[in-house]
Amino acid sequence: MAKAAFGIDIGGSGIKGAPVDLKKGELSSDRLRIPTPQPSTPAAVADTVAELLDAFSIDDDLPVGVTFPAIIQHGVARSAANVDKAWIGTDVDALLTERTGHDVFVVNDADAAGNAEMAFGAGKGTSGLVIVTTLGTGIGTAMFNGGALVPNTELGHLPYSGEGDYEDWEKFAADSARTRDELDFAAWAERLQGYYSLLEFLFSPDLFIVGGGVSKKHKEFLPLLDLKTEIVPAQLRNEAGIIGAASLAHHAAKKGRTHAE
Incomplete structure (x- = not known):
């Protein structure tokens, strides 16, 4: 499997993403940022994530990692920080996988940033x-x-x-x-x-x-x-979430799973 993946960082004000070169630990093209929809409901955010991915020409089998500002347990949001409370109890993995057509790995935003610092920073x-x-x-x-x-x-x-x-x-x-x-x-x-x-x-x-x-x-x-x-x-600062999510998605895909277990 190529050392590449796509990372998306969902925040309260913006959703940003880019493909990542996991050999170098850096973005392989300019990132795109789209304002987080208000209200930031699951359906609205899922549409925005799909819009962001559609802006890039990526292979269907490229691992996609997504950070989310919540406790994420087996792909499900158990809290919601700076996003709509309707996310609590939502299977974020399943929602984004269905909406985007890509296998999605969802991870807590701080965990993703930390992973990037451990791997490359x-x-x-x-x-x-x-x-x-x-x-x-x-x-x-x-x-x-x-x-x-x-x-x-x-x-x-x-x-x-x-x-x-x-x-x-x-x-x-x-x-x-x-x-x-x-x-x-x-x-x-x-x-x-x-x-x-x-x-x-x-x-x-x-x-x-x-x-x-x-x-x-x-x-x-x-x-x-x-x-x-x-x-x-x-x-790595502002790029840490994107890089960390992409790295975790790549490793999860190698193990045949699409969310933290």
Whole structure:
């Protein structure tokens, strides 16, 4: 099977995709982005995914990986973040496979981004316990042990019990919290210190990788953190979801399955 696949990244505001060269770990053509339909119902999003795929000339048997902002268990959405709540309980694999005519592999968005970083980015060659975090509207997490993904960790939703009315750590420490509470990077780093110290205590990881759009400003806050664990910025940034989804779809296709099991 050729080392190629197609990746699609579904987000609350945009759906973007491109074919991926899995030897190089990079897009093999320019990506296409289509605004996420509003309301972002299953039928409307499925139509948009089909529209995006139809814009490319790809073989029918090319593996297609799709990220989705939800807990994904055996292809089924068990939550819905930044998309219509009608997705909860939807078999996303089956819906997109039927609508597009391609075998589709669906994965949690943070897990896809983490997989890309482990295969081609900051985690390449690391064999221990690695936690990838994406700092954005929320905090996405992906955990890898010996290179194997532990899916749907959702560690941004660990309960927060400190000062203030914050229900979980992502409400307190995500990049959106920095903007909302008008924090400078030093003040935000104090919140991140608490979060990463908790993860360090719970899991004793060998490496933290920090992604999300704000990671391009990593020099403003990562050096302020005092941790035993090495912490480094992600390398693939906005393309990580597409690349990771394509990579996971390729491996799933080789094993004769189209969703995480």
